[in-house]
Amino acid sequence: MARRGRIATTRGTIETPAFMPVGTQATVKTLDPDEVWRTGAQVILANTYHLMLRPGVDLIREAGGLHAFMAWNGPILTDSGGFQVFSLAANAKVREEGVTFASHLDGARWTMTPESVVGLQLGFGSDIMMQLDHVLGLPAERRAIEDATERSARWLERAVTAYEARGGPASRSVLFGIQQGGMDPDLRVRSARQVAEANVAGCAVGGLSVGEPKPVMAEMLELSTPLLPRHKPRYLMGVGSPEDLWHSVARGIDMFDCVLPTRAARNGALYTPDGRISITNARFRSQHTPVDETCDCEACTRFTAAYFHHLFRAREVLGLRLASIHNLRFLARQMETIRTAIESGTFASALSAFDQRYLPIVGRGRAQLPVIEAETRA
Numbered sequence: 001m002a003r004r005g006r007i008a009t010t011r012g013t014i015e016t017p018a019f020m021p022v023g024t025q026a027t028v029k030t031l032d033p034d035e036v037w038r039t040g041a042q043v044i045l046a047n048t049y050h051l052m053l054r055p056g057v058d059l060i061r062e063a064g065g066l067h068a069f070m071a072w073n074g075p076i077l078t079d080s081g082g083f084q085v086f087s088l089a090a091n092a093k094v095r096e097e098g099v100t101f102a103s104h105l106d107g108a109r110w111t112m113t114p115e116s117v118v119g120l121q122l123g124f125g126s127d128i129m130m131q132l133d134h135v136l137g138l139p140a141e142r143r144a145i146e147d148a149t150e151r152s153a154r155w156l157e158r159a160v161t162a163y164e165a166r167g168g169p170a171s172r173s174v175l176f177g178i179q180q181g182g183m184d185p186d187l188r189v190r191s192a193r194q195v196a197e198a199n200v201a202g203c204a205v206g207g208l209s210v211g212e213p214k215p216v217m218a219e220m221l222e223l224s225t226p227l228l229p230r231h232k233p234r235y236l237m238g239v240g241s242p243e244d245l246w247h248s249v250a251r252g253i254d255m256f257d258c259v260l261p262t263r264a265a266r267n268g269a270l271y272t273p274d275g276r277i278s279i280t281n282a283r284f285r286s287q288h289t290p291v292d293e294t295c296d297c298e299a300c301t302r303f304t305a306a307y308f309h310h311l312f313r314a315r316e317v318l319g320l321r322l323a324s325i326h327n328l329r330f331l332a333r334q335m336e337t338i339r340t341a342i343e344s345g346t347f348a349s350a351l352s353a354f355d356q357r358y359l360p361i362v363g364r365g366r367a368q369l370p371v372i373e374a375e376t377r378a
């Protein structure tokens, strides 16, 4: 099911499959936007929840929008903030109208509705907007998953209505719907059909890679992806390990985002064609060759593994920056390899070559979300 595509936005074309670096707070941590661009990134992500709280949509609008504010001229996808409301904010309460919560910064009460989230993203000048969804921590009871999934579908309809009322495509932004359904096959299928039928530009898959075994994520993708329209991009949210990218492309996914490559980089974990290494390990102390001999990034072409090792041991800021550049370039090159292989009809053999060489990290954990069910109105 691997496929090669092209997404045209008013700020440039995205060749897919593509990985999108995450710039949660309108910055890809430690990097200048030009550095991000030179790693081969075609589009970056920003987060509605964080930017709404600080610096606020009014300030960003005053600055001329998010692109001008952060000096990134390529496309920007903004996440709706649904995931952050349920993972970061305190006292989240879900009602049919929307979700109220206390800011993780200062405890102030906020409300997000499907309509307000569209308004915020239009205010940022986002190229690709995401609907507000009800994200549930797992494991949860089937009834709770069904309730959250159905609410997400109703919220999608409201987001579409709000988007169309605000100009629709004339706003120069497009809206994506998000599939939920937990790890329940029936609910995944139902949710995929709901998103497939909605008047949206793209279909996102949410609620996966939240700690479930890899075969379960694969099963959910295999069940739901074939139900999505062929001509719309499919975006698997929050997935970014090299092995997950390859295996999800094989299941028909076009777009990915994840904080993992930059977060791992800041912890001294660097990708190589053989797997992830820890640069602080003593074996790199006197390795006077690049971390990855095959890498063409601005770090590997200038600095040795021994220098990286020294920077991390000395806790120098440059180490965090160089490692971030390397990991983003590594993933961008994986995607380039994937695109070339699809074009030449050799994806299957390229995937098996990757699997034979790359040793994945096992047992990696991700922050667990709480189960926050909807309240019924008194």
Ligand SMILES: [Zn+2]
Binding pocket: 292, 295, 296, 297, 298, 299, 300, 301, 325, 326, 327, 329
């Ligand atoms: Zn490199």
